Amino acid sequence: MNKLVYNESQTESQTESRNDSRTERDYVGEVTIPGDKLYGVNTVRGVENLSVSPLGIAHYPQFRDAFAQCKWAAALANRDNDVLTTQQCEAIMLACRDVIAGRFDDSLIVDLLEGSGGTSTNMNFNEVIANRAQQHLGQPSGSYDVIHPNDHVNRSQSTNDVYPAALKIATHAMLEPLIAEIVQLAAHFDTKATEFADILHLGRTCLQDAQPMRLGQVFGGYASLTRRLAEELAAVRDKLRTLPLGGTAIGTGFGAPAGYRSAVYRHLSSITGVDYTAPSNPFDAMQNMDVFSRVSAELRTCAASLAKVASDLTVLSSGPVGGLGELHLPEAQAGSSIMPGKVNPVLPMAMIQLSFAVIGNDVAVAQAVQYGQLEINHFEPVVASRVFDSIMLLTNGxxxxxQKCVAGITADVARNEQHLMDSMAMATALVPKLGYARVSKLARQSVAEGRPLRSILDESGLLAKDDTLAAIHEASYPVFGA
Known part of the structure; x- marks a missing residue:
């Protein structure tokens, strides 16, 4: 029996002994593989035929880890059902740990956007894990004498159940930090809502003067929206815990022992710390990817909603002389290569721009979900690519x-008050004091003479400035649900 080895010195010596290349063969012919790489001939074919993007399958660590976790759980379940020996299981388990540690990312070289329906991706992982397991058993790479990519690493599995399972696990993991960032953004908006609570502000509809309000109420609305976005993403994230793992090729479970499915979920939950479960109908789970339509739709909604907020901040901070100038955004960087002193709202602009990309990604996901055929959906790679991209863009953006924009926003109190007091919006607040007919007459006079309503009130003596301000303050605290 081969001794199972796992120590750094042994790993280094094995690496040195693999400096020469090796040859592997398939029905197409022979390929030469560098001795220090752990992939095999199936990976090479996938790279030759299907490389179209700059990102490999190890680019997103969560996806790499999810695949290795599935292989690890499968090995344990196969051992439990006596289709793998304890030695084979332990070697595969150690190899999966190495993959999760990122030690062999340079051997996970298949394109994330490959078009084989995920087979090239699955085989890349199978070959790397098999070759690394062989090393742990003191066997050479490429011989597959004890651990074979298909017979052992892929035992009781198919690309058709492992790939979508790994995709769900990775997405579930990636959404956690995104939700945390959204919650933190809501906290920043809450802070600003408190800070600006007493600042009078001119509310606008259709970009026209509307009614008096408080600037804090504007930011309170942003905070409420942002919290809802986090809650909806958390809700759809929970739907990712149902996996198709155990369905093998089309949902029947053909090729897996009777006790495999219950065992693989038990081990997977232990490995990941997440309570993943089998579907109520395995054929539905294999045929349909509608959960990713929902995930992508929430990502799109999040991006579009925050783009609206970013647009608001851009308008409210416009100027500094020719615009509204009611908010001051942090000056992040120079805004022009030709106009000295110009500073642009680059961070809100970046949020708006990334929303365009996320919305485009959602269209691609919707198309991929729609075009699954019969027993499986073979367009999972584009779903992975686009969903991961949307999550990354939103998390970083x-x-x-x-941190760089919302946390540092300040308000120009005087300008906010001036815009309100110079506008017709204050007319509504004066009706309880002066009556509709009188206020209407004064408003028409203001328009006809091109003078602020406040100036006419001051001259007429109908309402002192302090009383006008008091009326506006009172009007800016409406009673909701009355």
Whole structure:
């Protein structure tokens, strides 16, 4: 029996002994593989035929880890059902740990956007894990004498159940930090809502003067929206815990022992710390990817909603002379290569721009979900690519938007009050004091003479300035649900 080895010195010596290349063969012909790489001929074919993007399958660590976790859980379940020996299981388990540690990312070289329906991706993982397991058993790479990519690493599995399972696990993991960033953004908006609570502000509809309000109420609305976005993403994230693992090729479980499915979920939950479960109908789970339509839709909604907020901040901070100038955003960087002193709202602009990309990604996901055929959906790679991209864009973008922009916003109190007091919006607040007819007459006079209503009130003596301000303050605290 081969001794199972796992120590750094042994690993280094094995690496040195693999400096020469090796040859592997398939029905197409022979390929030469560098001796220090752990992939095999199936990986090479996938790279030759299907490389179209700059990102490999190890680019997102969560996806790499999810695949290895599935292989690890499968090995334990196969051992429990006596289709793998304890030695084979332990070697595969150690190899999966190495993959999760990122030690062999340079051998996970298949394109994330490959078009084989995930087979090339699955085989890349199978070959790397098999070759690394062989090393742990003191066997050479590429011989597969004790651990074979298909017979052992892929035992009781198919690309058709492992790939979508790994995709769900990875997405579940990636959404956690995104939700945390959204919650933190909501906290920043809450802070600003408190800070600006007593600042009078001109509310606008259709970009026209509307009614008096408080600036803090504006930011309170942003905070409420942002919390809801986090809650909806958390809700759809929970739907990712149902996996198709155990369905093998089309949902029947053909090729797996009777006790495999219950065992693989038990081990997977232990490995990941997440309570993943089998579907109520395995054929539905294999045929349909509608959960990713929901995930992507929530990502799109999040991006579009925050883009609206970012647009608001851009308008409210416009100027500094020719615009509204009611908010001051942190000056992040120079805004022009030709106009000295110009500073642009680059962080809100970045949020708006990334929303365009996320919305485009959602269209791609919707198309991929729609075009699954019969017993499986073979367009999972584009779903993975686009969903991961949306999550990454939002996680990074929201973090910068919150920390570098929202946290540092200040208000121009005088300008907020001036815009309100010079507008017709204050007319509504005066009706309880002066009556509709009188206020209407004064408003028409203001328009006809092109003078602020406040000036006419001051001259007429109908309402002192302090009383006008008091009326506006009172009007800006409406009673909701009355």
């Amino acid at each position: 929201i973090q910068r938007f919150a």
